[in-house]
Amino acid sequence: MERFSPTLTDSERADLVALRRDFHRHPELGFQETRTMGVIAERLRALGLEPRTGVAGTGVVAVMDSGRPGPTLLLRSDMDALPVTEVADRAYRSETEGVMHACGHDGHMATLLTAAAVLRRLGEPKRGRLKLVFQPAEEGEGGAEHMIAEGVLADPPVDAALALHYWSQLPTGEAAVVAGPFMASVDDFTIRVIGQGGHAAMPHEVPDALVAGAAVVTALQTIVSRRTNPMLPVVVTVGAFHAGHAFNVIADKAVLRGTCRAFDEEVWLSLPGHVERVAKAAAEVHGCTVEVEFQRLHRAVVNDAEMTAHVRETVAGLLGEDSIAELRTMGGEDVSEYLSRVPGCFFFVGSGDAAKGTMAPHHSAAFDLDEDALPIGCELLVRLARDYLAGED
Ligand SMILES: [Zn+2]
Ligand SMILES: [Zn+2]
Numbered sequence: 001m002e003r004f005s006p007t008l009t010d011s012e013r014a015d016l017v018a019l020r021r022d023f024h025r026h027p028e029l030g031f032q033e034t035r036t037m038g039v040i041a042e043r044l045r046a047l048g049l050e051p052r053t054g055v056a057g058t059g060v061v062a063v064m065d066s067g068r069p070g071p072t073l074l075l076r077s078d079m080d081a082l083p084v085t086e087v088a089d090r091a092y093r094s095e096t097e098g099v100m101h102a103c104g105h106d107g108h109m110a111t112l113l114t115a116a117a118v119l120r121r122l123g124e125p126k127r128g129r130l131k132l133v134f135q136p137a138e139e140g141e142g143g144a145e146h147m148i149a150e151g152v153l154a155d156p157p158v159d160a161a162l163a164l165h166y167w168s169q170l171p172t173g174e175a176a177v178v179a180g181p182f183m184a185s186v187d188d189f190t191i192r193v194i195g196q197g198g199h200a201a202m203p204h205e206v207p208d209a210l211v212a213g214a215a216v217v218t219a220l221q222t223i224v225s226r227r228t229n230p231m232l233p234v235v236v237t238v239g240a241f242h243a244g245h246a247f248n249v250i251a252d253k254a255v256l257r258g259t260c261r262a263f264d265e266e267v268w269l270s271l272p273g274h275v276e277r278v279a280k281a282a283a284e285v286h287g288c289t290v291e292v293e294f295q296r297l298h299r300a301v302v303n304d305a306e307m308t309a310h311v312r313e314t315v316a317g318l319l320g321e322d323s324i325a326e327l328r329t330m331g332g333e334d335v336s337e338y339l340s341r342v343p344g345c346f347f348f349v350g351s352g353d354a355a356k357g358t359m360a361p362h363h364s365a366a367f368d369l370d371e372d373a374l375p376i377g378c379e380l381l382v383r384l385a386r387d388y389l390a391g392e393d
Contacts, residue, residue, distance in 0.1 A: 004173070004318060005375035007382050008118060016114040016378055017371050019043075021092035023106035027081030027099045030137030033058040036079050036109070040134050043113045047120045049132075056146035060134040063156070064119065066389065070128025071159035073388050074152075074342070075115070075381060076335060077108040078138035087365040102367040104166040104351065107374055109134060111164070114374075115381035122382075125389035129156055140186075140297060144337035153341055160307055161344035162384055163335050164377050168359050169327075170350035172373045175315045175380075176327035177347040179308040181263035183301035184235070186332030187271060190257050191216060191279050192291040193243075197252035206250055207287030210243040213254030216290070217241065219282035220258070223274045228267050235261040235330050236275070261330040263300050301336040304343035311345045314383050319376070325350075331362075349377040 005013060028036050037058045044051040044062045051062040058079065063072075084100040086093055094100045101107075116132055119125065133152055137143030152158075170176055193216060195209030217238045228234045236258065243254035260275065262268045272294040283290045315324055327348065335346045351373035352359040360366035 005379040007122075007379055008114070008375055012114055012118055013375050016110050016374050019113060020107050020110035020369070020371065020374060023109055024092045024101050025095050027094050027096055027101045027106070029083060029099060030080040030139055030141040030143060031057045033079045033136050037134075040079075040109060040113065044116065044132070047117055049116075055150050055152065056136060056143060058136040059143070059147050061152055062132045064116065064125060064130040064132065066125045066127050066129065068127045070125070070389060072129040072131055072156045073385060074131045074133055074158045074161040074338065074344075075112055075385065076133040076135055076161060076163040076338060077112040078105045078143065079109060079134050079136050080105060080139050080143070082139055082363055084363065084365050088368065090368070100365070100367075102364060103139065103362045104168075104367070104369050105138065107166050107351070107369045107377070108164070111374055111377045111381060114378050115385070118378065118382050119385055122386070124386050128389045130385055130389065131156070131158060138334050142297070142334065144298070144334035148337055148341070153338070158342050160388065161338045161342050162307065162311070162381070163344075163346050164349050164380065165333065165346065166351040166369055166373055166377060167348035168352045168362060168367065168369075170325055170348055170352055172350050172353050172370045173319055173376070174323045174325050174350040175319065175347055176325045177308060177312045177315055177345065178326060178328055179303050179305045181300050182303050182328055182346060183333050183336070184233070184261035184263055184330040185268045185300040185336075186297040187260040188257070188295045188297055189260065189275055190255065190293040191275075193254040193256070193283050193288050194290070195250070195252055195286070195288040198250040200248040200250055203250060208250050209254040209288055210251035212283040212286035212288035213241060213243050213256060215282040215286060216256060216279045219278050220275065223271070223278060227274050228270070232264040232267050233262065233330060234267055234271075261332065265300070268299065298332060298334045298336045299340055301333050301339060301346050303339065303345045307343050307345040310388065311347055311384060314380060314387065315347075318379060318383065349373055349380065
């Protein structure tokens with residue numbers, strides 16, 4: 001893979017993989033990344049930087065300052081693992097039962113740390129500042145929002161942000177770099193359907209929360225098919241449905257949990273209203289009432305046109321024009337919290353290789369990174385940072 005990472009030395013490439021395996025062996029869940037934080041801080045100190053630790057609990061921020069005027073570029077890596085039990089018997093298998101780096105965040109941390117080391121060796125940045133952000137709790141717990149609340153976009157103020165995600169559904173050697181909406185917004189809802197318990201043989205006497213809940217599940221799909229513009233993608237998924245406890249008792253309540261996804265801001269804003277109205281009406285037909293709790297997790301990832309053009313040019317320069325895939329996904333990422341405040345680009349670096357068995361979906365127990373993708377990601381970050389903060393005088 002030297003061909004795709006000419007700036008890295010052999011020892012940097014080896015260190016990148018070793019570091020990723022170390023993180024992989026010691027996964028930690030969101031806001032519990034204390035060992036991870038320690039390793040990151042130690043690495044940054046070894047580069048002569050003064051990392052701030054404990055940001056949003058377990059986050060780390062370090063600034064590489066050229067000492068010369070210029071913009072500040074933020075590079076972000078997430079840190080958290082998932083409550084998944086690793087199935088494969090690899091040398092670097094998770095040593096914590098029930099916890100696994102099943103999304104590749106181990107690779108992101110190793111990549112950003114190695115990129116920082118390479119940039120340091122090259123005497124970069126030439127102007128402005130590079131802000132290295134290691135963010136806890138990306139997996140649905142609002143890590144990005146907490147980091148921003150603790151001032152990660154200020155002091156020094158950030159002008160632009162970049163982040164990558166390794167992507168197993170994309171072959172190694174390819175990248176997905178798309179301007180505009182790239183990943184969907186993520187909302188989480190809970191609907192409580194309230195009926196009245198009774199005898200299973202006398203259904204006419206009480207409102208049945210289970211039947212009403214089933215009607216709500218079905219009716220919610222009409223938000224996508226009838227209520228929103230078909231040109232604008234939306235997903236409504238009910239992922240959990242709990243009701244009843246016995247074969248001969250009518251359920252007095254049903255609890256549904258689900259998620260909505262959208263690209264378009266206007267559609268996103270309309271979703272809580274749709275869910276509430278549809279759930280209420282569908283339950284009412286069956287004599288039941290509902291309580292709807294709607295939680296916004298994060299908005300859609302929308303890439304800035306200019307920053308995306310910069311990334312596309314860099315990717316094309318390293319991997320070739322036809323390496324760029326026009327892929328978008330209804331999955332979400334809290335990197336949108338940064339990108340809705342400063343111009344930036346979030347992109348996928350392919351890490352799927354069928355022969356190596358690294359095409360399992362993210363979050364699955366069989367997930368693994370193609371380690372040949374790591375130097376590619378690292379080289380891209382190095383080039384992007386160097387070019388963005390290149391001396392102009
Ligand atoms: Zn994930
Ligand atoms: Zn992820």
